[in-house]
Amino acid sequence: MNEIRITRPDDWHVHLRDGAALAAVLPATARQFARAIVMPNLRPPITTAALAQAYRERILAALPEGANFTPLMTMYLTDNTPVEEIRRARDAGVVALKLYPAGATTNSDAGVSDIRKTYRTLEAMQREGLLLLVHGEVTDPEVDVFDREAVFIDRVMRPLRKDFPELKVVFEHITTLEAAQYVAESDRFTAATLTPQHLLYNRNAIFTGGLRPHYYCLPVLKREQHRLALIQAATSGSNKFFLGTDSAPHASVLKENSVCGAGCYTAMSALELYAEAFEAMGALDKLEGFASFHGPDFYGLPRNTDTVLLRQEKWSLPESVPFGEALIKPLRGGESLGWKFIG
Secondary structure (H helix, E strand, O other), X not given: OOEEEEEOOOEEEEOOOOHHHHHHHHHHHHHHOOEEEEOOOOOOOOOOHHHHHHHHHHHHHHOOOOOOXXXXXXXXXXXXXXXXXXXXXXXXXXXXXXXXXXXXXXOOXXXXXXXXXXXXXXXXXXXXXXXXXXXXXXXXXXXXXXXXHHHHHHHHHHHHHHHOOOOOEEEEOOOOHHHHHHHHHOOOOEEEEEOHHHHHOOHHHHOOOOOOHHHOOOOOOOOHHHHHHHHHHHOXXXXXXXXXXXXXXXXXXXXXXXXXXXXXXXXXXXHHHHHHXXXXXXXXXXXXXXXXXXXXXHHOOOOOOOEEEEEEEEEEOOOOEEEOOEEEOOOOOOOEEEEEEOO
């Protein structure tokens, strides 16, 4: 099989940034995907329906001429998100709120300090049909960074699911065997996204031949046993797992720094990387469900009707591309890829 044609996919987790950075990275996402769930962790964060509407307008204004792309907006959940804001969010077309445990990742310092402080807001979300998107890591300094996702399941996810059984929850960018098993065994109100880097690489990639900051993201890459569990989940055909790149651009001067920004920029070759992962498992026939069907089905949105073509063809990803006044280096930049997005 040297070509595959699939229904145009959506990206159910992406960081588009703002301003000049938005203009630099948006075309890559809009080229491959029809829709994308846009993360709200700007500075300042998108905490109200009005801010989400304004951000949507900035995204639409930055689209290349002729692009057919719909941003799906989210809001940043805080300890103090007003209950009445949930109705305004629904009326404004916001589809979800994002739970960042305070201090868990980039621009998460305004995040939730205690999930119980958000319970009245979560109750309103369950009632109004808004989804909760979860960065699933505890931030307790006594918990090892490689164990934070597994601990989060016991400390936060299990009580949350018990207290809000009909709130749709996406466990985003899962990275562990424990998370894959938890989602697979959950009911129809729980799903998960998977990134290309977590399907393709284990934590050795960060240290091969030296410290490689462009492979550093949060949650961090884990051991090989976890990568294998993730790729098995992605290629299983289960509708609980779907595509979410978590493409997170940082200027290269901030990635190649004494304190490295967390995030892998994968938007330029997202489908090619997923195809590589699925091909390695002999599961290219499962790619369309994972990339194009499971996400919209879970969100209650229609599937796209047009298609895209991927061809088995070697090409080289640029080593770096403009990022406002800086440069950004995509994951695998300067290297050869085996699949190519044709359009």
